[in-house]
Amino acid sequence: MHTIVCIKQIIDPEIPADQFKLDASTKRQVRGGLSLVISAYDQNALEVALQLREKVGGKVTALCLGESGAMGAIKTALGMAVDEGVLVSDPPLLESDPFGVVHILAKAIQKIGVPDLVLTGCVSGDTGDKVMGPLIAEELGLPCVTFVSKVEVKDGKALVRRIVEDGYELVEAAFPLVVSIISDDSNVPRYSKLKDIMVAAKKQVPTWKTADLGLDGERVGAGAARLQMRDVSIPERDSKCEILDGETPEERAERLALRLRELKVI
Amino acid sequence: MDFELTEEQRLFQETAQQVAEKEITPIAERVDESGQFPRETIAQLGELGFMGVAVPQEYGGAGADTVCYVLALEEISRACASHGVIMSVNNSLYCEPVLRFGMEEQKRRFLAPVASGKSMGCFCLSEPGAGSDAANQQTTARREGDWYVLNGTKNFITNGNEADYAIVFATVNKALKHKGICAFAVERGTPGFTVAHLEKKLGIRGSSCAQLTFDNCRVSAENLLGKEGEGFKIALATLDGGRIGIAAQAVGIARAALEASRDYSKQRIQFGKPIAANQAIQFMLADMATEIDAARLLTLNAALLKDRGLRHTKESSMAKLYASEVAMRASIKGVQIFGGYGYMMDYPAQRFMRDAKITEIYEGTSEVQRMVIASALLS
Amino acid sequence: MTDVLIVAGGQGNPPSQNTLELLGAARRLADATQGRVKAAVLESAPTPLTAGLFGYGADQVFRAEHPLLNGYQGDVYVAALSQIAAQAAPQVILLADDSCGKEVAPRLAHRLNAGLVTEVLAVEGDGPAVLFRRQMYGGRTIATLAAQRFPVVATVKPRTMTPASELAGRTGEEIAVALTLEASLVRTKVVQKVAEEVRGVKLENARVVVSGGRGLKGPEPFKQLEELAQILRGAVGASRAATDAGWVPASWQVGQTGKTVSPDLYIAVGISGATQHLAGMTGSKTIVAINTDPDAPIFKVAHLGIVGDYKAILPKLLEKCRDLTQG
Numbered sequence: 001m002h003t004i005v006c007i008k009q010i011i012d013p014e015i016p017a018d019q020f021k022l023d024a025s026t027k028r029q030v031r032g033g034l035s036l037v038i039s040a041y042d043q044n045a046l047e048v049a050l051q052l053r054e055k056v057g058g059k060v061t062a063l064c065l066g067e068s069g070a071m072g073a074i075k076t077a078l079g080m081a082v083d084e085g086v087l088v089s090d091p092p093l094l095e096s097d098p099f100g101v102v103h104i105l106a107k108a109i110q111k112i113g114v115p116d117l118v119l120t121g122c123v124s125g126d127t128g129d130k131v132m133g134p135l136i137a138e139e140l141g142l143p144c145v146t147f148v149s150k151v152e153v154k155d156g157k158a159l160v161r162r163i164v165e166d167g168y169e170l171v172e173a174a175f176p177l178v179v180s181i182i183s184d185d186s187n188v189p190r191y192s193k194l195k196d197i198m199v200a201a202k203k204q205v206p207t208w209k210t211a212d213l214g215l216d217g218e219r220v221g222a223g224a225a226r227l228q229m230r231d232v233s234i235p236e237r238d239s240k241c242e243i244l245d246g247e248t249p250e251e252r253a254e255r256l257a258l259r260l261r262e263l264k265v266i
Numbered sequence: 267m268d269f270e271l272t273e274e275q276r277l278f279q280e281t282a283q284q285v286a287e288k289e290i291t292p293i294a295e296r297v298d299e300s301g302q303f304p305r306e307t308i309a310q311l312g313e314l315g316f317m318g319v320a321v322p323q324e325y326g327g328a329g330a331d332t333v334c335y336v337l338a339l340e341e342i343s344r345a346c347a348s349h350g351v352i353m354s355v356n357n358s359l360y361c362e363p364v365l366r367f368g369m370e371e372q373k374r375r376f377l378a379p380v381a382s383g384k385s386m387g388c389f390c391l392s393e394p395g396a397g398s399d400a401a402n403q404q405t406t407a408r409r410e411g412d413w414y415v416l417n418g419t420k421n422f423i424t425n426g427n428e429a430d431y432a433i434v435f436a437t438v439n440k441a442l443k444h445k446g447i448c449a450f451a452v453e454r455g456t457p458g459f460t461v462a463h464l465e466k467k468l469g470i471r472g473s474s475c476a477q478l479t480f481d482n483c484r485v486s487a488e489n490l491l492g493k494e495g496e497g498f499k500i501a502l503a504t505l506d507g508g509r510i511g512i513a514a515q516a517v518g519i520a521r522a523a524l525e526a527s528r529d530y531s532k533q534r535i536q537f538g539k540p541i542a543a544n545q546a547i548q549f550m551l552a553d554m555a556t557e558i559d560a561a562r563l564l565t566l567n568a569a570l571l572k573d574r575g576l577r578h579t580k581e582s583s584m585a586k587l588y589a590s591e592v593a594m595r596a597s598i599k600g601v602q603i604f605g606g607y608g609y610m611m612d613y614p615a616q617r618f619m620r621d622a623k624i625t626e627i628y629e630g631t632s633e634v635q636r637m638v639i640a641s642a643l644l645s
Numbered sequence: 646m647t648d649v650l651i652v653a654g655g656q657g658n659p660p661s662q663n664t665l666e667l668l669g670a671a672r673r674l675a676d677a678t679q680g681r682v683k684a685a686v687l688e689s690a691p692t693p694l695t696a697g698l699f700g701y702g703a704d705q706v707f708r709a710e711h712p713l714l715n716g717y718q719g720d721v722y723v724a725a726l727s728q729i730a731a732q733a734a735p736q737v738i739l740l741a742d743d744s745c746g747k748e749v750a751p752r753l754a755h756r757l758n759a760g761l762v763t764e765v766l767a768v769e770g771d772g773p774a775v776l777f778r779r780q781m782y783g784g785r786t787i788a789t790l791a792a793q794r795f796p797v798v799a800t801v802k803p804r805t806m807t808p809a810s811e812l813a814g815r816t817g818e819e820i821a822v823a824l825t826l827e828a829s830l831v832r833t834k835v836v837q838k839v840a841e842e843v844r845g846v847k848l849e850n851a852r853v854v855v856s857g858g859r860g861l862k863g864p865e866p867f868k869q870l871e872e873l874a875q876i877l878r879g880a881v882g883a884s885r886a887a888t889d890a891g892w893v894p895a896s897w898q899v900g901q902t903g904k905t906v907s908p909d910l911y912i913a914v915g916i917s918g919a920t921q922h923l924a925g926m927t928g929s930k931t932i933v934a935i936n937t938d939p940d941a942p943i944f945k946v947a948h949l950g951i952v953g954d955y956k957a958i959l960p961k962l963l964e965k966c967r968d969l970t971q972g
Binding site (some may be wrong): 014016018020022027029040041044076098101102121122126127128129130131134135137138139143144145146149151157159161162164165166167168169170171172173174182183184185188190223225226228229230231232233234235237240241242243248249250252253255256258259260261263264266 | 668754763787966
């Protein structure tokens with residue numbers, strides 16, 4: 001079983017509000033000195049892939065499109081004991097919209113060799129897009145299941161648990177398959193073992209550029225974007241929180257109830 | 267000096283940060299309050315490789331270097347100094363001497379289980395009458411054929427209550443003074459080896475501090491580390507490395523104090539503005555931050571020298587002396603910045619102060635460090 | 646002239662809440678440019694849905710009936726909708742941002758070589774341009790995006806659009822679409838469906854939501870939250886930390902990957918306020934935070950707050966709320 005996990009490196013989304021800044025001209029978040037992380041659900045996807053490898057064998061490859069610094073994300077994945085990593089990094093490519101991104105990823109996946117399973121996180125932690133899994137599936141012409149927390153192999157087929165509004169479904173599909181991963185208690189990302197880090201640090205990771213992938217130039221880069229960002233703003237919040245005082249917790253609880261009554265919300 | 271981190275050093279630091287933040291920070295207060303040894307998180311650290319960071323992988327360790335070790339130890343100690351000392355003793359005071367002075371067979375037997383985190387080690391040098399004057403060992407080792415019989419009492423032994431293996435120093439002949447001292451690896455359960463008493467401590471309350479007694483405790487000559495009479499040399503060499511670990515622990519505690527103070531000073535409103543708007547507070551924070559950076563640089567310097575196989579006795583002492591005193595100053599300032607809340611057990615400032623104090627005492631008091639540094643200067 | 650195609654869900658008349666919201670948004674967008682509202686109906690046998698759609702503002706219904714359309718299956722839906730879109734030729738295609746819409750919309754956009762925007766909070770025409778508003782960066786920002794390519798496929802976040810209201814006697818044109826669908830299209834199969842039991846009010850419809858997070862440290866305290874929710878006639882939610890820990894079912898999750906709620910009252914207990922959670926609840930009218938950490942980000946969005954341990958606070962709050970609501 002070969003699994004390719006597509007990961008994205010993003011600015012840590014859990015920074016305090018006062019550190020979140022937008023660049024007025026690019027309309028993007030200012031990186032500044034903020035730390036970079038692997039988008040949260042992509043980490044769950046790595047965990048799903050590693051658990052699958054432990055059960056049925058095979059290997060796991062982490063694939064990332066990003067700046068040259070995104071090598072750090074690949075190394076982190078290798079530290080979790082992923083077998084191989086591939087970085088696609090070429091500045092003009094980074095301006096691509098999701099359709100451009102999946103074109104690039106699909107070309108990279110084909111160059112690696114289409115695996116049994118392609119995993120993505122179900123949400124991109126910065127833009128909030130939940131489209132990568134289905135788009136990659138279309139680009140590769142593969143079937144797709146989204147918002148999956150668990151992947152098992154049964155009788156040579158995938159049996160996955162898909163989370164829906166009021167519960168879950170068990171979905172069966174043949175490989176090769178694209179699955180987007182949502183978190184649950186079964187796929188909490190593991191910590192890297194220090195001895196795996198030693199291996200990861202030394203592992204060679206290829207960096208591919210436009211010329212390595214045979215990309216369709218019409219589909220990638222800023223010019224190909226199918227949406228234009230007109231405006232982006234940080235909504236004003238009345239950040240005045242009325243903290244209810246009181247000598248004891250009981251007193252504070254009582255004051256809260258009375259205040260809610262005053263405001264006619266209960 | 268080049269302190270740009272290598273890829274593995276950066277990843278070590280990142281992993282240590284994650285584990286510290288998600289697993290250790292949430293329980294630090296409870297560990298301190300209960301004084302219970304944090305068995306689960308220590309086991310988890312062991313599984314991940316934190317208990318034998320600089321031990322080669324063939325002996326169960328992570329196979330990293332001392333710089334990785336201090337980066338990780340700083341992060342763990344920042345979350346909880348008790349975890350920090352447990353890790354430090356296991357790595358520096360147990361694994362290190364067995365790795366350096368043990369024969370191949372001894373490394374297989376005594377190092378691999380401890381470096382891999384499955385078992386735990388401790389280091390038994392201090393005695394009721396031999397603290398700073400460590401050469402004054404009263405514990406005796408009497409040779410009987412292929413055996414040594416140990417008799418004596420060891421004091422203030424960190425991890426002493428949990429350790430499966432102990433390095434025990436004892437003299438074959440008091441008249442030889444430090445040249446009569448030997449180092450033995452002793453397994454828990456060896457008849458005559460008893461945990462006699464557990465101390466109640468001011469800080470690092472999650473780690474045990476035990477009095478161990480050896481009453482006609484027979485150990486095989488195969489357990490002797492190095493040669494007969496090399497024990498004191500082993501102890502000193504071990505402490506050179508151990509002090510780097512304590513320095514890293516102290517930097518971690520100081521950072522915890524600084525970060526808590528910084529956050530608190532931004533949200534505590536007095537006279538209609540955050541107290542961080544006052545220069546009196548700002549200057550305290552500035553001093554703390556500056557001293558912490560200096561302490562970290564001294565610590566990394568000592569670690570780097572050790573990794574390069576260079577002599578580092580003086581530099582380790584300098585790092586340990588300075589970092590421990592920085593931790594003390596920073597944590598006292600932290601309590602001051604927190605004001606009345608700083609004195610209350612509900613807030614963490616007091617814990618950092620209690621935890622910091624021991625770093626000025628164990629593995630050589632500040633006074634002993636100054637003696638070591640001065641003697642290196644004057645020799 | 647902006648023609649809008651909505652993908653209708655459910656089977657009934659009146660149509661489902663999500664469908665009414667799509668119709669409402671589509672009608673407003675189409676009216677601004679003298680465009681038409683079209684609706685796609687996918688079913689395996691006739692239902693009253695089509696008639697309902699006319700009553701709530703559809704001008705044309707593209708009705709596709711096929712045995713393979715018996716329940717949602719991604720491959721079939723995408724193929725069917727591609728064929729309907731080719732025939733209906735809309736500028737904008739709207740789907741509900743539910744588990745089906747989220748999966749279908751990107752795939753459909755890819756097949757149609759269309760534009761794509763998801764989790765839309767507002768849509769408006771600006772001359773020939775169509776503008777969409779959505780959150781980015783976990784709700785820290787609101788972005789306005791203009792479609793550069795048509796058609797554009799958009800998913801609309803439930804409970805954000807004013808639903809269409811009924812115009813009695815309104816009718817429209819029903820167009821039967823002959824689909825070419827092969828059984829071999831089907832590449833995934835639902836072998837089991839497990840619905841989690843919903844006690845009381847549904848989370849996304851509740852006027853009051855009481856949510857718990859990591860600070861509760863286990864599943865037990867959720868019983869108290871349920872009790873409070875019951876007193877206030879609301880529903881219980883949870884942060885991702887609590888659902889990921891397995892304390893409560895995933896369907897209780899409020900946030901970026903869970904449900905988006907905008908009740909009159911949202912009570913967050915032991916929730917620090919990670920951006921992922923805030924993305925799902927900042928639309929609430931009154932937000933109450935109960936947390937031990939005064940620096941927790943939840944207090945930045947809360948209107949009322951108590952700094953303290955929920956264990957000491959909840960019993961009294963329960964008691965007092967019971968008194969006030971029964972008195």
